Amino acid sequence: MKVVVSGGGTGGHIYPALALINELKKNNPDVECLYIGTENGLEKGIVKRAGIPFKSIEITGFKRKLSVDNVKTIARFLKGVNLSKKYMKEFRPDVVIGTGGYVCGPVVYAAAKLKIPTVIHEQNSLPGITNKFLARYVDKVAICFDDAKKFFPAHKVVLTGNPRASEVLGQDGLKGRNSLGLDMNKKTVLIFGGSRGAKAINQSVLQMITNLQDKPYQVVYVTGEVHYDKVMEEMKTKNIASQVIIKPFIHNMPEVLAGVDLIVSRAGATSLAEITALGLPSILIPSPYVTANHQEKNAQAIADHHAAILIREQELNGQVLLSKIDEVLLNDDKLNEMKTASKKLGIPDAATRLYRVLTSVKNKK
Numbered sequence: 535m536k537v538v539v540s541g542g543g544t545g546g547h548i549y550p551a552l553a554l555i556n557e558l559k560k561n562n563p564d565v566e567c568l569y570i571g572t573e574n575g576l577e578k579g580i581v582k583r584a585g586i587p588f589k590s591i592e593i594t595g596f597k598r599k600l601s602v603d604n605v606k607t608i609a610r611f612l613k614g615v616n617l618s619k620k621y622m623k624e625f626r627p628d629v630v631i632g633t634g635g636y637v638c639g640p641v642v643y644a645a646a647k648l649k650i651p652t653v654i655h656e657q658n659s660l661p662g663i664t665n666k667f668l669a670r671y672v673d674k675v676a677i678c679f680d681d682a683k684k685f686f687p688a689h690k691v692v693l694t695g696n697p698r699a700s701e702v703l704g705q706d707g708l709k710g711r712n713s714l715g716l717d718m719n720k721k722t723v724l725i726f727g728g729s730r731g732a733k734a735i736n737q738s739v740l741q742m743i744t745n746l747q748d749k750p751y752q753v754v755y756v757t758g759e760v761h762y763d764k765v766m767e768e769m770k771t772k773n774i775a776s777q778v779i780i781k782p783f784i785h786n787m788p789e790v791l792a793g794v795d796l797i798v799s800r801a802g803a804t805s806l807a808e809i810t811a812l813g814l815p816s817i818l819i820p821s822p823y824v825t826a827n828h829q830e831k832n833a834q835a836i837a838d839h840h841a842a843i844l845i846r847e848q849e850l851n852g853q854v855l856l857s858k859i860d861e862v863l864l865n866d867d868k869l870n871e872m873k874t875a876s877k878k879l880g881i882p883d884a885a886t887r888l889y890r891v892l893t894s895v896k897n898k899k
C-alpha cells in the first residue's frame with residue numbers, strides 16, 4: 535500500500551499525520567509513505583526527524599481582504615497542484631490524505647483530479663478554510679467533533695477522532711520523566727503554549743517563576759522554539775527553583791505526557807485529543823488569535839465537563855496561573871475528579887477508525 539500524507543504549518547496538523555503513518559505501518563508492514571509539506575512550516579524538521587520521505591511545494595494562505603498577495607497565492611496554488619501531480623505520478627499512491635494547513639490544498643486537490651482516492655482529517659470543531667474548500671473534491675471527511683459535521687457533505691463525514699489520541703496511550707511515562715531528569719516521586723505540571731509556544735503564557739511563567747521555590751511539585755516549562763533565547767535572557771534576572779526544567783521544544787511528547795500529572799496549555803485540538811485520551815487534568819488558556827475563536831470553544835467543551843479549568847488570555851497573569859496550578863496539584867480529590875472527567879472525553883481508538891476510513895476508500899476504487 536502506498537500513501538501520500540500532507541499536513542502542515544503547525545504541530546496540530548503534523549502530529550496527527552505522523553500518528554496515522556504509525557498506524558499504517560502497524561497494520562501494513564510494507565506500507566510506503568510520502569509526506570508532502572512546505573519548506574518553511576514546522577513539518578520539514580519534524581517529518582525528517584521521524585525518518586519519513588519528504589517532498590515540498592510552496593504555498594501561502596489567502597488574506598481575508600482583497601489584495602495583490604491573493605493573486606500570488608492563486609499562482610502558487612496552481613504551481614503547487616502541478617508539482618503535486620508530478621510527485622504523485624512518480625510515487626503512484628493508492629490513497630492521499632490531508633490533515634489540514636494550507637499545504638493540503640494543492641496536494642489533495644491534485645490527487646482528486648488524478649482520480650486517486652482522497653480523505654481529509656479535520657481536528658477542530660470549526661473547520662479550517664483549506665478543508666472546507668477540499669470537502670467537495672474528496673471521498674471522505676474524517677472529523678473529531680460532532681459539531682464539525684454540519685460544515686461538510688453529510689454522506690462523506692465519518693467521526694474518527696484524532697489518531698494522536700491513540701498514539702499517546704500505552705507510552706512509558708517513566709521513560710518520559712527520565713528523559714527530562716525529573717524526580718520520580720514528585721507531582722509534575724507541564725506548561726507549554728501549543729506547538730509554537732505562546733507569548734502570554736511565557737510572560738505569566740516569568741511572573742510566577744520565583745514563587746515556585748517552596749512548592750512540593752516540579753515544573754516542566756516549554757517556551758516554544760522561537761521564544762527560547764528571549765525567555766532565557768529574561769530568566770537571568772530571576773531566581774529559578776531547582777525543580778523547574780525549561781526546554782525550547784519537546785520531541786518525545788507522548789512519553790512526557792504519559793509521565794505528568796497536570797497540563798497548562800493553549801487549547802489546540804490535537805493537544806486536547808492527547809490530554810483527554812490520557813485522562814489528564816488541564817488548565818487551558820485558549821489562543822484568542824485563531825479563526826472564530828475556535829480554541830475557546832474547544833476549551834469550553836472540556837471545562838463544561840469539569841475536566842479543565844479555563845483561563846481567558848485577558849485574565850491571565852502569573853498570580854492567577856500559580857493559584858490555579860496549586861488549586862489542582864495540592865488537592866488530590868480535585869485532581870482525581872478532573873482525571874476521571876477528562877478520561878471520559880477521549881476517543882482512544884481514533885487511529886484504528888481513521889485507518890479503516892483510508893482502507894475503505896482505497897478498496898472502493
Ligand SMILES: CC(=O)N[C@H]1[C@@H](OP(=O)(O)OP(=O)(O)OC[C@H]2O[C@@H](n3ccc(=O)[nH]c3=O)[C@H](O)[C@@H]2O)O[C@H](CO)[C@@H](O)[C@@H]1O
Pocket residue numbers: 544545546547549634657658698726727728729730756782783784785786787788800801802803804805806808821823824828829
Ligand atoms: C495558532 C493556531 O493556529 N493553532 C492551531 C494549531 O495549534 P497547534 O499546532 O499549537 O496544535 P495543538 O495544540 O493542537 O497540537 C500541538 C501538537 O504539538 C505537540 N507538541 C507541542 C509542544 C512541544 O514542545 N512538543 C510537541 O510535540 C503536541 O503534543 C501536539 O501534538 O492546530 C490545532 C489543530 O488543528 C488548532 O486547534 C489550533 O487552533
